[in-house]
Amino acid sequence: MLSKKALIFAAAVLFASIAFAQPNFKLKQVLATGQAAPVPSQLSFVSSFSLNDAGSVAFAADGGILLKSAGNLSIVAGFGDAMPGGGTFLEGGNPWLTSTGDVVFRGVTTGTSGLFRYSGGSVSRLVSDGSVASSGDLVFPDEPSANAAGNVVFVDILGNGLFLFSQGGIRKLVGLGDPAPGGDIFSSFSSPTINQSGEVVFSASLASGNSGIYLLSGGNVSKVIASGDTFPDGAIFFGTFGNPSLNDAGDIAFAGSSDFVSDSGVFLFSNGNLSVVVPAFTPLPSGLDLFPVSASVGNGGQIVFTAQRLDQGGSTGVFVVSQGNLTEVMTPGTASPDGDTFTSAFAASINSSGQVAFATRLLQQNDAIYLSSDGNTVRIAGQGDALARQPKFVFPFAFGFSDIGQMLVFDQTFPGGTGLFNVSSDPGPLNVTLDANVGQRFGNDGVIQGFFENFTMNAVGQVVFNSNLSDGSGGIFLKSTQNLSRLVRASFDGSGDPAPGGGTFQGVRELSISDSGANIAFSAFATSSAGVYVASGGQISLAVNGNDLVPGGAGIFGTVSLNAINDQGEIAFLAQSFPFPNGMYVGANGQFTLLARDGDPAPGGGNFSLLFPDPRYGPVINNNGEVAFAADLSTGGRGVFLYHQGTLTRIAGPGDASPDGSTFFSADAPTINALGQVAFSGETFTHGFGAFLFSAGIVQNVAIAGDRLPRNVTVTFADMPQVNDLGEVAVGVGLSNGENAVLVARPLTEQDDDGAVLARDTNATLLTSPVSRNWMKARHPRNFSFEQRQQAQHK
Numbered sequence: 001m002l003s004k005k006a007l008i009f010a011a012a013v014l015f016a017s018i019a020f021a022q023p024n025f026k027l028k029q030v031l032a033t034g035q036a037a038p039v040p041s042q043l044s045f046v047s048s049f050s051l052n053d054a055g056s057v058a059f060a061a062d063g064g065i066l067l068k069s070a071g072n073l074s075i076v077a078g079f080g081d082a083m084p085g086g087g088t089f090l091e092g093g094n095p096w097l098t099s100t101g102d103v104v105f106r107g108v109t110t111g112t113s114g115l116f117r118y119s120g121g122s123v124s125r126l127v128s129d130g131s132v133a134s135s136g137d138l139v140f141p142d143e144p145s146a147n148a149a150g151n152v153v154f155v156d157i158l159g160n161g162l163f164l165f166s167q168g169g170i171r172k173l174v175g176l177g178d179p180a181p182g183g184d185i186f187s188s189f190s191s192p193t194i195n196q197s198g199e200v201v202f203s204a205s206l207a208s209g210n211s212g213i214y215l216l217s218g219g220n221v222s223k224v225i226a227s228g229d230t231f232p233d234g235a236i237f238f239g240t241f242g243n244p245s246l247n248d249a250g251d252i253a254f255a256g257s258s259d260f261v262s263d264s265g266v267f268l269f270s271n272g273n274l275s276v277v278v279p280a281f282t283p284l285p286s287g288l289d290l291f292p293v294s295a296s297v298g299n300g301g302q303i304v305f306t307a308q309r310l311d312q313g314g315s316t317g318v319f320v321v322s323q324g325n326l327t328e329v330m331t332p333g334t335a336s337p338d339g340d341t342f343t344s345a346f347a348a349s350i351n352s353s354g355q356v357a358f359a360t361r362l363l364q365q366n367d368a369i370y371l372s373s374d375g376n377t378v379r380i381a382g383q384g385d386a387l388a389r390q391p392k393f394v395f396p397f398a399f400g401f402s403d404i405g406q407m408l409v410f411d412q413t414f415p416g417g418t419g420l421f422n423v424s425s426d427p428g429p430l431n432v433t434l435d436a437n438v439g440q441r442f443g444n445d446g447v448i449q450g451f452f453e454n455f456t457m458n459a460v461g462q463v464v465f466n467s468n469l470s471d472g473s474g475g476i477f478l479k480s481t482q483n484l485s486r487l488v489r490a491s492f493d494g495s496g497d498p499a500p501g502g503g504t505f506q507g508v509r510e511l512s513i514s515d516s517g518a519n520i521a522f523s524a525f526a527t528s529s530a531g532v533y534v535a536s537g538g539q540i541s542l543a544v545n546g547n548d549l550v551p552g553g554a555g556i557f558g559t560v561s562l563n564a565i566n567d568q569g570e571i572a573f574l575a576q577s578f579p580f581p582n583g584m585y586v587g588a589n590g591q592f593t594l595l596a597r598d599g600d601p602a603p604g605g606g607n608f609s610l611l612f613p614d615p616r617y618g619p620v621i622n623n624n625g626e627v628a629f630a631a632d633l634s635t636g637g638r639g640v641f642l643y644h645q646g647t648l649t650r651i652a653g654p655g656d657a658s659p660d661g662s663t664f665f666s667a668d669a670p671t672i673n674a675l676g677q678v679a680f681s682g683e684t685f686t687h688g689f690g691a692f693l694f695s696a697g698i699v700q701n702v703a704i705a706g707d708r709l710p711r712n713v714t715v716t717f718a719d720m721p722q723v724n725d726l727g728e729v730a731v732g733v734g735l736s737n738g739e740n741a742v743l744v745a746r747p748l749t750e751q752d753d754d755g756a757v758l759a760r761d762t763n764a765t766l767l768t769s770p771v772s773r774n775w776m777k778a779r780h781p782r783n784f785s786f787e788q789r790q791q792a793q794h795k
Contacts, residue, residue, distance in 0.1 A: 025702055025729070025745035029709055030407065030425050031432065033090075033739030034080060037391040037413040037421070038432055042384050044417025044439035046367050049380075050097040051349040051357040053299065057380050058103045059369055062415045063091035063394060065105045067118070068369075068380045075387070076103050076118040079394050079414035084125045087111020087738065090394060091414070096145050099196075104146040110738030115141045115154060115165070126152060126165055133170040139163055145193045145200075153194040153202075162189045162202055162216075173200065173216055181223040184208050191243035201246040213244045213254060215269075224252055224269050235260035242294030242306075245349075253297035255305060266295045266305050266321065278305065278321050284328065290319070299352035304329070306345050306358075315344045318358045318372075329356050329372045338379045340364050343472075363471055364446045366439055383439045383447065391416040395740040397732035400457025401425075401722035407730045408435070408457035408722075409742055420455060420465060420479075425730065425744045435463050435479045442486070446470030454615055459515040459674075459725055466508055466522070476508055476522050476535070487520060487535050496526070500542040503527030510615065514567045515623060515674070515725075521565035523573075531560045532573055543571055543588070551594055555580030561613045564621045572619035572627045574610065582610040584619060586627050586643065595619075595643050596631055604650030606635035616668045616681075628678045630668035637666035640680045642694070651694045652682055659701045662686035671723050679721035679729050691721035691731040691745075702729050702745045713737050 049059035056069035058076065065076040075081075081089040087109040095105040103118040104126065114128040127141045140157040152165040153173070161175035180186050185207040192202040200216040201224070212226025227239040241255040252269040257280065266278035281289045290307040293316060297303045302322040308314045315332035329348075336342050341363040348358040355373045357380065362368060368382025391413040400408030405426040412418045419437030424430070440448045446469045455465035464487075468474035473491040477484060488505055490496045496505035503526045511522040520535040521543065532544035546557050555577050562574040572586040572595075581598040596602065598610040609632035610617075616638075619629035627643040628651070639653025652658075652667040662684040669681040678694040679702065690704035703718040713735045721731040729745040 024700065024748045026748055027703060027707060027709070028425070028744045028746070030430070030730075030742050030744055031393065031396045031409060031423050032735075032741040033393060033395065035393050035396075035430075035432075037393050037411070037416060037419070038434050039391045039413055039416035039419055039437050041387055041389060041391055041415055042439065043381065043387055043415050044366060044383050044437065046359065046369055046382055048094055049347065049349070049357060049359060049369055050095055050103075051351055051355070051371075052097045052099050052101065053351045053353060054099075054101065055351065055353070055355050055371060055373070056097060056101060057357050057369060057371065058095040058097040058105075059381065060093045060095055060105075061381065062417045063093075063412055064089075064414050065092045065095050065103065065107075065118070066381065067097075067103060069101065073381060073385070073387075075389065077105065077107055077116065077123060078389055079392055081123075083107065083109045083111060083116070084123060085111060085128070090738070091412070092116075094143050098146050099148045102146065104144045104152055106142045106144065115144050115152065117146075127154070127170060131170055133163055133172050135172040135175070137161065137163075137172060137175075139170060141165075143190065143192060147194050147196050147198070149196070149198075151194060151198060153192045153200050155189045155192060155202075159188055161186075162192055162200070164194075164200075174202075174204075174214075174221060180204065180206055180212070180226075181214065181221060182212075182226060182229075184210065184226070193244070193246040195246050195250065196248045197250070199246065199250055201244045201252050203240070203244060211239060213240060213252065215246075215250075215252065217250070225256070225267070225274060231258065231260070231263045233260065233263065235263040237263070241292070245296040247297045247299045247301075249299070249301070251297050251301065253295040253303050253305075255292040255295045266292045266303060268297070268303065277303065278307075278319075278326070281310075282326070284326070290317075294348065296349045298350035298354070300350075300354060302350055302354055304348045304350035304356050304358075306348050316346065318345045318348045318356065318360075320350065320354070320356060322354075330358060330360060330370070330377070336360075336362060336368075336370070336379070337377050338368070338382075340368075343470075361470070366447055366449055366470060387415045389415055396421075396742050397720060397740065398722050398730040398742045399455060399720065400463070401724045401728065401730040402457055402461040403459045403725045404461055406457065406461040407742065407744075408455065408463055410451070410455065418451060420451065420463060422461070422463070423742065425728075436465065436467070436477065436484060442469055442484070445473055454510050456511070456513060458513045458517055460517060462513060462517045464511050464513045464520055466511055474508060475505075476511055476520065478513075478520070480517070488522065488524070488533075488540070490524065494527075497540075499524075499526030499529060500533065500540060501526075501529045503529070510561050510563055510613075512564045514565050516567050518567050519565045519569055521563045521571055523561045523563055531557065532563050532571055534565065534569065534571070536569070543569075544573060544575075544592075546575075548590075550575065550577055550580050550583070551585075551592055557585075562615065562617055562619060564619050564627070566621050566623045566625070568623060568625070570621060570625055572621045572629070574613050574617065574619070576613065584610065584617075584629055584631070586619075586621065586625070595627060595629070595648060596641065602631065602633055602639065602650065603641065603648055604639065604653055604656070606633035606639075606654075608632075609634055618670050620670055620672045622672050622674050622676065624674070624676065626672060626676050628670040628672045628680075630670055630680070637664075637683075638668045640667045640670050640678065640694075642676075642678060644676065651678060652680065652692065652699055658682065658684040658687075659692070659699055660684050660687045660690065660704050667692075669720050671721065673723045673727070674725040675727065677723055677727060679723035679731075681719050681721065689717035689719055691718040691729065691733075693721070693723065693729060693745075695727070703731050703733055703743055707733075709735070709741070709743075711737075713739075718743075 064078040092107040115126040141154040188205040213224040235258040257264040264280035295305040318330040345360040366383035369380040417438040420435040463479040490505040509523040557575040559576040583597040637654035687705040691702040707715040
């Protein structure tokens with residue numbers, strides 16, 4: 001290994017003309033799909049559910065599909081289950097429960113994914129990804145709805161249209177670009193529901209930018225309502241909330257709003273007539289006003305809806321309207337039957353018997369599903385419920401790598417949900433411990449609900465993460481040795497920690513920790529200030545004030561995010577400035593240097609495009625003040641750049657030569673170590689997504705498609721490489737058998753007897769389809785915005 005001095009000298013000499021060399025790493029598989037995970041055998045999160053007339057409920061939880069029927073909880077499909085047609089189950093969603101007790105769901109497998117049916121205790125395949133409809137369209141099915149006759153309506157993930165599976169064939173019902181009733185054009189479809197008569201209601205987006213609800217009956221498509229429509233009294237319809245609901249009589253219920261209160265609320269479309277059955281701001285007997293946000297109609301004609309109670313800060317309750325009578329099923333703030341407290345419902349459904357199933361958030365636990373019948377409410381399932389299944393890793397991925405052989409791994413397990421794990425990369429038996437997971441209790445503030453924005457591990461193995469708790473608070477948490485502590489409490493109710501300059505913290509976003517743990521930086525906003533704050537020595541200071549002027553004085557920093565900090569207190573960050581263009585900066589003690597600005601020329605060609613913060617930009621900083629970051633370019637794709645001794649240089653970007661013998665299409669997600677080595681993700685024209693290391697002016701392959709591992713599998717893509725100060729790289733990879741693994745790449749010069757040098761087929765190409773590869777890449781949490789992750793969890 002080069003000395004630090006030699007490395008810096010070599011880098012300075014070679015910056016102008018970067019050379020490329022073949023890789024000199026050996027790869028060791030440390031953790032893989034299917035290995036046991038150290039979490040309790042309990043559910044952590046429930047999401048979408050379906051209720052039938054028998055009172056049974058099918059639902060998705062922790063990536064599996066479950067069924068609660070006659071008091072018994074059974075696994076319809078869970079991770080590792082053998083699937084018909086080959087392969088094993090990885091994860092699923094969007095279950096639909098028919099009146100006969102069958103469950104239709106979307107399943108992702110190591111073989112061919114698609115729609116499956118659970119009936120009589122066994123699973124059969126319905127529609128495989130890539131099936132051909134009678135119209136000639138290739139379909140990738142999702143969002144299924146089924147009736148007792150065996151007909152299944154679904155949308156195509158690729159956006160080609162709305163399709164019907166019936167008697168073994170697939171027929172297109174409505175397609176992309178078809179004319180929509182009312183003079184518009186269909187551009188996308190969602191939330192279809194089919195009744196026993198074969199009628200289908202669905203939501204659709206239109207080419208004009210409007211959206212609407214449509215009914216397909218007898219082969220004809222008619223419009224129920226669309227945004228921009230005008231009511232007889234002159235009110236203009238804005239749009240719908242939630243999904244439309246259809247019963248066997250052809251009645252359609254939904255929640256929507258217009259610019260008139262009288263034309264907003266719960267709508268019912270019946271026998272061709274549209275009416276508002278529960279207007280917005282309807283008062284309860286207590287005098288409290290309601291604002292409906294979703295609605296569902298049962299075969300008995302009753303409508304269940306969720307509505308914000310405007311006296312409780314928008315908390316959502318559950319209500320039923322039947323023959324003009326309004327009944328409250330769930331009231332926020334009241335006790336749940338399992339000893340917790342209801343806080344806010346987010347979904348509800350009603351059957352022909354008037355039974356109501358609803359999903360709600362709780363004060364001391366994560367979400368749960370309940371069934372209410374004749375005034376009696378019972379728990380169906382939720383966080384903390386035991387499941388007779390050994391939790392196993394599904395798609396482990398590395399997000400940090402210490403200098404003491406510890407890796408930070410993020411994954412969703414079944415059961416157990418999402419969690420952060422400490423994995424030892426040292427020789428010897430695998431040692432995996434839990435840092436934190438969804439459903440884990442934190443004092444009297446409830447349980448962890450999720451991990452947002454980012455999480456990272458420093459050189460000494462400390463882990464910081466941003467999380468929210470079931471009591472409504474959130475903050476920055478630190479896991480050091482065996483202790484989990486909250487450094488900063490944030491809450492919109494005024495109970496957050498005091499912020500520098502006055503007021504309290506309301507919300508926190510991105511964070512970073514220095515190598516020694518001496519400094520922790522986090523982006524946050526308080527009642528009196530916003531910017532990047534630093535926790536150091538037990539004190540919190542505002543290091544970058546969003547209201548301060550940018551260097552040169554042309555505007556303010558504005559919204560500051562994507563930060564990185566070193567032991568000297570230097571901070572690299574992205575500022576969404578006003579009115580100045582967005583920029584990447586580095587500095588300390590109020591003195592900052594502009595590294596890159598939106599629209600400015602970028603080294604190596606093109607102009608920087610920094611319109612929106614993206615965690616894959618970085619930045620990252622080492623104790624020498626070197627900063628690596630990625631940026632979009634006006635020429636297309638992304639590039640990775642290094643700021644070193646006052647000079648900004650391009651490491652890799654679109655069109656640059658790649659060490660896999662091809663050229664880069666894009667590069668991002670950099671990490672940097674104390675020696676100035678930069679690991680990054682790159683997409684090349686021959687091998688797709690791979691992991692690379694820039695060291696002493698040379699870009700090397702770390703893991704690319706075609707690398708062969710034990711069990712006769714090969715790497716199909718690699719992403720998010722993490723480099724430590726020893727020059728070792730931890731990286732998550734996809735495998736040709738549909739699984740994931742976490743690898744450690746060590747320089748071949750090291751004395752290492754814990755694994756053989758694994759062969760690389762330099763002529764190999766990707767072994768998965770672009771659809772599955774991009775789906776697996778996109779599922780990593782750093783590729784989602786905060787809002788997207790919340791929607792995905794509660795869909």
